[in-house]
Amino acid sequence: MKKFVNDPVMFVDEMLEGILEAHPDQLSHCADNKRNIVRVPRADKVGLVTGGGSGHLPLFMGYVGEGLLDGCAVGGVFQSPSADQIYEITKHVDAGKGVLYIYGNYSGDIMNFEMAGEMAAMDDIETAHIVGNDDVASAPTGEEHKRRGVAGIFFIYKAAGAAAERGASFEEVRRIAEKAKANVRTMGVALSPCIIPEVGKASFSIEDGEMEIGMGIHGEPGIMRSKLAPADEVVDHMMERILADIQLEEQDEVAVLVNGLGATAKEELYIVYRRIAHVLKERRVSVFHVYVGEFATSMEMTGFSISVCKVDEELKDLLRQNARTPFFEQAKF
């Protein structure tokens, strides 16, 4: 196991200690639990809370901060946080304007966020759920409700976060989050697995020189395993699937996110983007903005995902706003 760890059982808690120690001016925790990450100072606005398993940094807690989210319930590696954690965070961030839950489409997360929402209701805190399901590889068109949430959730965070920051109402922030969700599609490819520290070995195996298109960020099976193809071919295949699903027309505008899964060099992510730009130009689709980097990882997995988010003037305006967390900064543009 080529990892820098101490006791693997302490992986998540030591990581959190490091994060809280490094960024005390931006992040804190609530209810005496370092797995309940909250933004400092608290903001007087619609609350935005996320949560999910560890091992995906900057997902999920990396988006807690100015112009983005207010709190994040952190689970064990690839494990859901508890309903209690989510409930404690909900109470902490609530400013009497409602709290919107934004998380990925995984059964454990859904169950715990729903339970937390019921607990919050007893305290008269209004909540609603936005369940990210951008991964087109995980279920066919028409069965979107079965799709996993992956890197595309960034666009939901960014749009809803900017709206909440400028004082939008609960219903308005919810509408915008739904709109971003409806307009984003993602597909991933992996070349190597990651290792869950407590397990100590890879959760699946893949031959050297093989790739798996459509693999999930926990190593869920993809839709095609084959010999590693040249980057352009891989991109063409992925973009074909994404574009078949999102129905773009000429003159449409998109934001693009090329997300490294952990071990893939940034140099390669730009070789990938080069081809994405070609494909979009051929379709006469305009690129509004491009994000390249690690936004949703699977620790040291080799691979990347492409997210395409169709944008209109409202979403463009929200994406342009500034944001600041210890993991993601953006000046207004």
Next chain:
Amino acid sequence: MKKFVNDPVMFVDEMLEGILEAHPDQLSHCADNKRNIVRVPRADKVGLVTGGGSGHLPLFMGYVGEGLLDGCAVGGVFQSPSADQIYEITKHVDAGKGVLYIYGNYSGDIMNFEMAGEMAAMDDIETAHIVGNDDVASAPTGEEHKRRGVAGIFFIYKAAGAAAERGASFEEVRRIAEKAKANVRTMGVALSPCIIPEVGKASFSIEDGEMEIGMGIHGEPGIMRSKLAPADEVVDHMMERILADIQLEEQDEVAVLVNGLGATAKEELYIVYRRIAHVLKERRVSVFHVYVGEFATSMEMTGFSISVCKVDEELKDLLRQNARTPFFEQAKF
């Protein structure tokens, strides 16, 4: 080779096409050569130019932008850019206020930057050289001029960039760059090599479960190879070497950079930072600011480096200023 590439010979140029395509509002090129990366728009101030081999993103070109650098000469993977490239960029960024060269201590780079400076002199452009040499593993105390430049060059870029941006004179920017250089020390550790695309295999081998402390970002031999130790032990060893060299006293303040070499998960970098914070607390050294992420990589190498920069009020003020490139954003804090 678990890489997303097309023709390996085109690795650098396709990467640059992707970068220029993704960020046209921030980066451009000059002298009809995409390997000559320059900031847009041109700024009326002391020019800051860097350069070096590819394969280290965001080094070197990732620091071209507002509050940082004006241009970067991009070489092949682990190869120096040419003197002609540096000279062309110098002419492009020159605003009649002098151009400062900031680069790492590698013989090819030194030779080519010196040659470029001589060419610029014939055009009456004043230049000076700041040669980063922060890697304490690469030569003992007293032989600092033999040390390699690694991730710590970030602090030189940041301080000099902020000074130039606010209109400081050539001599002033040079003094600040020298000051940042004199106050930063780095040490790295690697667990696995990277592969140069055109070569197609690892440049050195290391057993599974082994680590090499002090390894350079091109795979230069380190000072100790041993069985991989727990993260805290690795950090203690590295910090001991760094602190022996930098001579911190109680009440001193430092900025810390924990830099991933490419494949190491961000989760681990924070486990590393947790221990760094302990070590500094024990020495009663205050931490002014912490940077954690990938700042100077070796493509898909597994490993990290620690840089410690001793700061005074002047350096703190410069580090606090905003900066904006496609690879690094920071709001003023």
